[in-house]
Amino acid sequence: MDADWVARFADEVIAEAERRAPGKPIVCASGLSPSGPIHLGNLREVMTPHLVADEIRRRGHECVHILSWDDFDRFRKVPAGVDPSWYEHIGKPLTSVPAPPGSPYANWAEHFKAPMAAALAEMGVEFRGISQTEMYTSGAYREQVLLAMRERRKIDAILGQYRTKAKAKAKDDDEAAALEGSGAAGEDDGSGAGGYYPYKPYCSVCDRDLTTVTSYDDETTALAYTCACGHSETVMLTEHTRGKLVWKVDWPMRWAYEGVVFEPSGVDHTSPGSSFVVGGQIVREVFGADQPIGPMYAFVGISGMAKMSSSKGGVPTPADALSIMEPALLRWLYARRRPNQSFKVSFDQEIQRMYDEWDTLSRKIADGTALPADQAAYRRAATTASVTLPETPRRLPYRTLASVADITGGEEEQTLRILREFDHEIAGLDELRPRLDRAQHWVTTYVPAEDRTQVREEPDTALLASLGATERESLKLLSDGLDEHWSLDGLTTLVYGVPKIQAGLDIGDKAATPELKAAQRAFFSLLYRLLVGRETGPRLPTLLLTVGRDRVRGLIDS
Ligand SMILES: [Zn+2]
Known part of the structure; x- marks a missing residue:
């Protein structure tokens, strides 16, 4: 139980x-x-x-x-x-x-x-x-x-x-x-100058409730009212239904x-x-019945809609939430919190973390290590007494799908090619739906333009010309290593490894000194500026795979 x-x-x-x-x-x-x-x-x-x-x-x-x-x-x-x-x-x-x-x-x-x-x-x-x-x-x-x-x-x-x-x-x-x-x-609660009446008729002429009950006869049920429109009337409450x-x-x-x-x-x-x-x-x-058990529930907040409010009319609806997340995930947000706990439904970057949590829980459910309360919340989210909510057959991380959608603009062939680098067994995009569609919709609808990734069309020649010898060497090491490391894991090793090689270490060295970390951060920042013209962006291995070898070389080779 x-x-x-x-x-x-x-x-x-x-x-x-x-x-x-x-x-x-x-x-x-x-x-x-x-x-x-x-x-x-x-x-x-x-x-x-x-x-x-x-x-x-x-x-x-x-x-x-x-x-x-x-x-x-x-x-x-x-x-x-x-x-x-x-x-x-x-x-x-x-x-x-x-x-x-x-x-x-x-x-x-x-x-x-x-x-x-x-x-x-x-x-x-x-x-x-x-x-x-x-x-x-x-x-x-x-x-x-x-x-x-x-x-x-x-x-x-x-x-x-x-x-x-x-x-x-x-x-x-x-x-x-x-x-x-x-x-x-x-x-109003029915009180007025002419006495208290809990029933309010809609006016039979103007259909508005600008009415005032002026008298009521308990014997006959005759109810008299006047309306702000000027109409007045007496109706029988045993017959009247417009109120x-x-x-x-x-x-x-x-x-x-x-x-x-x-x-x-x-x-x-x-x-x-x-x-x-x-x-x-x-x-x-009055009615001789019992009150329901009626817990108070805390309000549910929304994050990430502020920037959208002017264009979207300002009111996120459940349909809006379902356009960026699967039904089971939305159910889970409600199931896992007691009614008196408030929480937020995220339309901003937080949605990626929410999905990560959901995927982590799914894995714990699968290997039997989830806590009892978490198991219960998961079951209430994924199923009801009569149905199982639709599920994405092959679950890639939402943040990966979002990054790829961001870079490819949703173009299907390119999306499939890149996602196969994450999971070689993907037969077609349908296996990734509906989660893929939700992530794509999130990127195009709720990620502000300034946070979207725009891969540069032309190399930043001014930046390239200003680079020192060490930076040039790092770009050459990367460029030369692309063919050998052209996979998600390979590129991860390569982008972290270039600063290691420059420090005289092996590419796979486990070193993590403050100096090395600083060098890695500087290298990543340089790559982002050259590839997307910003200081940050999607994870570099994902970005590199998406942009493609030739285009990467075109943007970093000087
Ligand atoms: Zn009226």
């Missing part, structure tokens, strides 16, 4: 589900708002319950992971880059707002759900998506809405206990909720409706007035 965080939550959830509803399928839940591109940071909202639900399934229990799409939330703001005429839709449900221009999708919410759903499918995340628009407009929540309205004074009193405490925190909560991607951000409960009531209502046993949240739920704390009281006292 695994002793990682996922296993411990699974223990707890299974025990709690047995206590609440023995023999019934266990429900884990996530919620996402398709109000715009769904940020990679929100993936933890789905991955945390996914991993727990998956562990529960591995143990043979029936478990459903519901993903609530908060697509009946109001359209709150027009993202940068979208036609300003979309401002007229602010206040409408996300499913009533037209999709951005050129989109094949029926509405705003569908447009942003689709790429997220596709990314989750690619990552092996099984879920049952629930459109809150469909739930509310079909009347599925009718009884719960009527109950909440009947109990509005009790709800108001519960919320009142937190309102003053929460006021000081409001700004923080808004920001946290916005990051969480839930419906919590900036939404929703305010977020702080909506969330606990759904816990009760779906019987949710596990749902984490990104907001610090120990803070007074947070939706999770208030919801816990409302679900017990």
